[in-house]
Every structure is written in C-alpha cells, then in structure tokens.
Amino acid sequence: MLDAVLLDWEGVLADTGAARRDALLRALADEGVSSTVAAYDACCAGLDVRSAAAAAVRAAGCDDAPFAEIVALRAARAFTERVAEGFSLTPGAMDFVTGAAHRTRVAIVTQAGRAETELALRSAGLEEAVATVLTVDDVTDPPPAPALVQRAVTHLARLRPARANRVVVMTHTAPALRAARSAGVRTLAVGAPAHVAAEADGAVDELCGLTLDTVVALTGGVPASTGR
Known part of the structure; x- marks a missing residue:
C-alpha cells in the first residue's frame, strides 16, 4: 500500500477556481488596476496567490514587486472571507x-x-x-x-x-x-x-x-x- x-x-x-480568480480581480480593482477574466486565465491560473498577483501586475504593465505583494495580501484576504462564508x-x-x-x-x-x-x-x-x-x-x-x-x-x-x-x-x-x-x-x-x-x-x-x-x-x- x-x-x-x-x-x-x-x-x-x-x-475554488472562480472564487480565487474573483478575489484577485477584486484586489487589482481596489488598487486601481484593470484586468479581466481572460487575462487571469492567460497568466495567473494555477499559480499561488503571490505568483498570480505578480503575473497580473506585470501583465498590466507595472513591474513593481512591493505593489504586487499588496495585491496578493488583498486577494488572500478576500479569498479567506469567501471561504468563511461556506463552500461545498x-x-x-x-x-x-x-x-x-x-x-x-x-x-x-x-x-x-x-x-x-x-x-x-x-x-x-x-x-x-x-x-x-x-x-x-x-x-x-x-x-x-x-x-x-x-x-x-x-x-x-x-x-x-x-x-x-x-x-x-x-x-x-x-x-x-x-x-x-x-x-x-x-x-x-x-x-x-x-x-x-x-x-x-x-x-x-x-x-x-x-x-x-x-x-x-x-x-x-x-x-x-x-x-x-
């Protein structure tokens, strides 16, 4: 065995794919960065939250590591809040x-x-x-x-x-x-x-x-x- x-x-x-995606898109929007579901699927799907945030920020034309970390923290918080509401x-x-x-x-x-x-x-x-x-x-x-x-x-x-x-x-x-x-x-x-x-x-x-x-x-x- x-x-x-x-x-x-x-x-x-x-x-949790949709919840994870929505949390990152929400975090980007809160920080003034516009992104889309298609952009997320192209560069962020399958990555951990920090790597996904960094990829999304780069895709938006902003290669700024401290800023990407802020986005990652926002996304992680939003995702945790969603999990706390319940899931199947x-x-x-x-x-x-x-x-x-x-x-x-x-x-x-x-x-x-x-x-x-x-x-x-x-x-x-x-x-x-x-x-x-x-x-x-x-x-x-x-x-x-x-x-x-x-x-x-x-x-x-x-x-x-x-x-x-x-x-x-x-x-x-x-x-x-x-x-x-x-x-x-x-x-x-x-x-x-x-x-x-x-x-x-x-x-x-x-x-x-x-x-x-x-x-x-x-x-x-x-x-x-x-x-x-």
Whole structure:
C-alpha cells in the first residue's frame, strides 16, 4: 500500500477556481488596476496567490514587486472571507479522504495559504482525517519548485517511512504536477484539462467513487521491490 497521499484541497477537494480568480480581480480593482477574466486565465491560473498577483501586475504593465505583494495580501484576504462564508466539497471528496485515511496517511499539500487552508479543513470537517498540512507559507520557493512536496515527505518520514515511490500527489494544476514529479513522487491529476493531465502518471475526472486501490493502479501500482 502507499505510504501517503498528498492532496491539494483547492481544485481537488473543493472547486475554488472562480472564487480565487474573483478575489484577485477584486484586489487589482481596489488598487486601481484593470484586468479581466481572460487575462487571469492567460497568466495567473494555477499559480499561488503571490505568483498570480505578480503575473497580473506585470501583465498590466507595472513591474513593481512591493505593489504586487499588496495585491496578493488583498486577494488572500478576500479569498479567506469567501471561504468563511461556506463552500461545498466536490462529489466524493469526503468519502475518498476518510476512506483513504483508514489505510494510509493523508496530507494536505497546497499552494494556498495556511490560514485559508486550516479554515477550509475545519469548515469541511476533515481535520481529523488529515495527518499533516503543508502550505505555500511553509516554503520560500512555490511550485514548480519541488520544495513543498519534499518538505511534506520529510515531515511524514519522521514518524514512519514515506518513500517517494510510494507517495502519490493528487492535484489539478500543471505547476503542482511538475513540482511533484521533480520531487520524485507519483502523480494523479484530478479534474484537469487533457493537456495538464498528460503530465501526470494517471488521471481521473473526479473523486466520486475513487478508492485508494484505484489510485495505486492508475499511478503505476505498488513497487515490486517492496515485496508487498
């Protein structure tokens, strides 16, 4: 069996894409920068909030790092407020996480911030099923650098083995998939477009009906050398 499953709650356990986009567009507008949904999709989709803010500010013709940080802080605050109002888990998310947690360790590894992630897990009632939480706030290099995944694997290995070839990252963005592959773990794309899913070891459209055994099969099976 797998040593761990690492999940990004955004886009996998909850569909937050529109809320994340609207929060950044609102932050830009509050700072006097005009942008559009099309511009966001072209340069910001799939990025963490700081990288997305920097990309949006550059696209608007203003390469100003301190200003981009202000926009990022505004966007993060607006997004957290939206999460606090309530959100729905994707179909099958609760069953998959609770079922997987009975057989292996489930960790949240996300490009979202810690405050919004912990709020989301509390609101969804998933805190008890999650062994650990690693967010973009815990590293200096966001995806596609592998630091976030590497840190999660190292943290889990402090208690018992977490071997890279027996760890699967489940996410839906190209930067996160590339980061996971760079860290040497297996990958499963969830609800990702075909061109993104092609970068993963396996892919599914949704979590509904998904089991840990299916995750193993889709990502290459249990390594034969383990004898298990």
